[in-house]
Amino acid sequence: MTDQITAITAHNVVKHYGSPDNPVVALKHVHVEIRDNEFFTLLGPSGCGKTTLLRLIAGFEQPTEGEILLYGDHLEGLEPNDRPVNTVFQSYSLFPHMSIAENIGFGLKMKGEDKSTIAAVVKDMLALVKMEKFGERMPNQLSGGQQQRIALVRALAPKPKVLLLDEPLSALDLKLRQAMRTELKRLQQETGITFVFVTHDQEEAMSMSDRVAVMSEGEVQQLDAPKLIYERPRNRFVANFIGDVNLIEATIESESDSEYVCKHGVIEFNVNKSSSHLKGDRVTLAIRPEKFNLANAGEGLFQGRVTESTYMGTDTYLNIQIDDTTELEVRCQNEHLEQALPTVGDNVGLKVAPGAATLLED
Amino acid sequence: MELKLPANPVVRRLLGLAPAILFIFFFMVLPIALLGVYSFKPADSYGGVEAGFSMDAWIQLFFEIDLDDSLIFEPVYLQIIWRSVVLASIGTTLSFLIGFPVAWYIVQQEKNLRDILLLLVTIPFWTNLLIRAYSWILILGKGGMIEQPLLALGLIDESLELMYGNFAIGVGLVYSYIPLMILPIYASLEKLDFGLIEAGHDLYADRWTVIRQIVIPLCAPGIIAGCILVFVLSLGDFISPSVLGGGKKMMLSNLIQFQFSSARNWPFGGALTMLLLILVGIGSWFYIRASRKSESLG
Numbered sequence: 001m002t003d004q005i006t007a008i009t010a011h012n013v014v015k016h017y018g019s020p021d022n023p024v025v026a027l028k029h030v031h032v033e034i035r036d037n038e039f040f041t042l043l044g045p046s047g048c049g050k051t052t053l054l055r056l057i058a059g060f061e062q063p064t065e066g067e068i069l070l071y072g073d074h075l076e077g078l079e080p081n082d083r084p085v086n087t088v089f090q091s092y093s094l095f096p097h098m099s100i101a102e103n104i105g106f107g108l109k110m111k112g113e114d115k116s117t118i119a120a121v122v123k124d125m126l127a128l129v130k131m132e133k134f135g136e137r138m139p140n141q142l143s144g145g146q147q148q149r150i151a152l153v154r155a156l157a158p159k160p161k162v163l164l165l166d167e168p169l170s171a172l173d174l175k176l177r178q179a180m181r182t183e184l185k186r187l188q189q190e191t192g193i194t195f196v197f198v199t200h201d202q203e204e205a206m207s208m209s210d211r212v213a214v215m216s217e218g219e220v221q222q223l224d225a226p227k228l229i230y231e232r233p234r235n236r237f238v239a240n241f242i243g244d245v246n247l248i249e250a251t252i253e254s255e256s257d258s259e260y261v262c263k264h265g266v267i268e269f270n271v272n273k274s275s276s277h278l279k280g281d282r283v284t285l286a287i288r289p290e291k292f293n294l295a296n297a298g299e300g301l302f303q304g305r306v307t308e309s310t311y312m313g314t315d316t317y318l319n320i321q322i323d324d325t326t327e328l329e330v331r332c333q334n335e336h337l338e339q340a341l342p343t344v345g346d347n348v349g350l351k352v353a354p355g356a357a358t359l360l361e362d
Numbered sequence: 363m364e365l366k367l368p369a370n371p372v373v374r375r376l377l378g379l380a381p382a383i384l385f386i387f388f389f390m391v392l393p394i395a396l397l398g399v400y401s402f403k404p405a406d407s408y409g410g411v412e413a414g415f416s417m418d419a420w421i422q423l424f425f426e427i428d429l430d431d432s433l434i435f436e437p438v439y440l441q442i443i444w445r446s447v448v449l450a451s452i453g454t455t456l457s458f459l460i461g462f463p464v465a466w467y468i469v470q471q472e473k474n475l476r477d478i479l480l481l482l483v484t485i486p487f488w489t490n491l492l493i494r495a496y497s498w499i500l501i502l503g504k505g506g507m508i509e510q511p512l513l514a515l516g517l518i519d520e521s522l523e524l525m526y527g528n529f530a531i532g533v534g535l536v537y538s539y540i541p542l543m544i545l546p547i548y549a550s551l552e553k554l555d556f557g558l559i560e561a562g563h564d565l566y567a568d569r570w571t572v573i574r575q576i577v578i579p580l581c582a583p584g585i586i587a588g589c590i591l592v593f594v595l596s597l598g599d600f601i602s603p604s605v606l607g608g609g610k611k612m613m614l615s616n617l618i619q620f621q622f623s624s625a626r627n628w629p630f631g632g633a634l635t636m637l638l639l640i641l642v643g644i645g646s647w648f649y650i651r652a653s654r655k656s657e658s659l660g
């Protein structure tokens with residue numbers, strides 16, 4: 001692996017709002033390193049502090065404690081107009097009294113570029129989002145998706161070192177949102193600019209990001225590649241927030257060099273050793289619904305009875321009771337029309353792929 | 363009893379607008395039309411008008427009749443009008459320069475404080491304008507609140523002569539009408555998307571540039587409304603010139619008032635009023651035309 005250049009370092013950043021006596025804590029000791037040229041996503045529910053972190057980087061707010069560095073340079077005390085980062089706003093915030101070309105050229109004009117340079121960049125930017133003919137239009141003559149693209153290239157035009165995107169797709173309808181995901185990823189790769197993307201939508205985070213920081217209650221819960229976030233959630237919050245999950249209470253029976261054997265009733269799961277647990281500890285395991293495979297009754301690792309079956313098109317969701325207290329959600333792909341899936345009341349056997357279970361920290 | 367509405371949509375619409383139309387006709391159109399008609403009649407000696415047609419009033423605006431009945435151009439009334447326009451323009455400019463920052467400050471406060479500040483802005487309206495004008499004499503006058511401490515401290519040796527001149531009239535105009543500048547600007551600032559200001563800062567514009575290139579163009583409707591209100595009312599104000607100007611500097615409004623009272627020359631008063639209306643109309647038309655572009659974008 002090559003040496004990674006760090007684009008942004010947020011070092012022990014704390015942010016309080018309100019009076020010092022009775023502060024509202026937005027961020028508590030966040031430490032994040034964002035690499036050069038990566039598509040980095042801050043993912044979390046509203047109020048988790050992700051937008052606050054973005055606004056601290058942009059300079060709209062100042063951290064209560066801690067420091068933020070941009071390619072090694074301290075940003076404290078710098079106004080937003082003195083920071084080489086640009087923001088794509090949730091509500092686009094295009095200047096309604098300026099044409100599209102003037103909007104895109106605004107940042108360059110403020111930086112004192114000459115007219116011919118600005119015109120050339122504006123042309124390139126319009127071409128980048130395939131809207132060459134829209135330069136003379138006014139923002140209110142554009143659809144939401146078009147405004148979104150203009151907001152994007154307006155922020156890209158001054159060639160920022162880092163582009164900050166604050167839930168830029170949330171105002172678009174589903175189809176457009178999906179198209180824009182591909183486009184955003186393409187733009188990031190074509191421009192080579194570091195993107196910091198804020199969203200509450202896990203699909204957006206999964207589909208575009210190189211790495212994702214899952215945030216909750218002002219803290220980073222997990223920072224990993226999307227695949228690891230999904231397959232190896234660190235705690236209950238991450239497991240629940242991303243995708244669907246079965247949480248199974250179990251006891252550690254024994255341990256080898258790399259694995260624990262955890263037991264839930266008679267069922268045994270092998271999980272990777274992570275944090276320090278001891279034999280006999282009560283732990284929680286996370287298993288995604290699609291990791292189970294159905295078997296005939298009496299076969300497989302363990303037995304259960306179907307209590308609910310929901311046909312969802314690509315999949316069928318089954319609820320399977322495996323003991324008095326535990327009901328699992330199991331997802332089976334619908335392969336063909338004649339496929340015989342168990343119905344409510346059927347007894348079934350269940351298998352689990354090895355390595356499917358993850359031991360949660362809390 | 364069932365009320366039958368006429369089927370014709372135009373008639374129905376007119377019927378709905380009838381109260382407004384009647385009000386405007388009787389209280390706006392008719393009085394102005396009467397003034398217009400009076401300005402073309404000969405004056406009688408008791409303050410009324412006589413039957414017949416006469417251009418005397420309009421001729422009097424621009425000319426003096428010489429002994430041999432020839433007309434000599436006489437700019438004294440035009441000078442008064444010009445002086446009034448200049449003073450009203452200065453008053454409007456000062457009101458904007460003071461009022462805009464005030465509105466900008468108010469809109470940045472929290473909701474509760476905003477309401478209180480707006481109330482404070484309107485409080486002077488609760489007192490009679492004349493009384494408020496007189497109170498400025500106590501502040502600006504000889505030995506008043508400004509001069510007294512300065513004299514006592516020995517910073518000045520003699521009176522500053524603040525009262526009874528253009529300065530005092532200007533102070534009176536700005537003081538009287540600045541709420542009418544602040545309120546419309548506040549209203550348009552309140553509607554302003556503050557995300558646009560952040561976007562401007564984010565795109566390397568400093569605070570002053572953001573105000574000049576983003577805030578002011580987007581608040582143009584409010585600014586123009588405030589300017590029209592202050593300008594029109596300043597031009598028509600006769601309290602500030604007579605009380606604070608001491609009546610030494612005749613203004614258009616004093617002149618008009620004078621024609622209808624002491625001078626008993628209603629046709630000339632009517633002609634002056636019509637001229638004022640025309641001036642204000644032309645000014646407003648230019649303002650509105652300038653604002654139409656920015657408004658159509660809102």
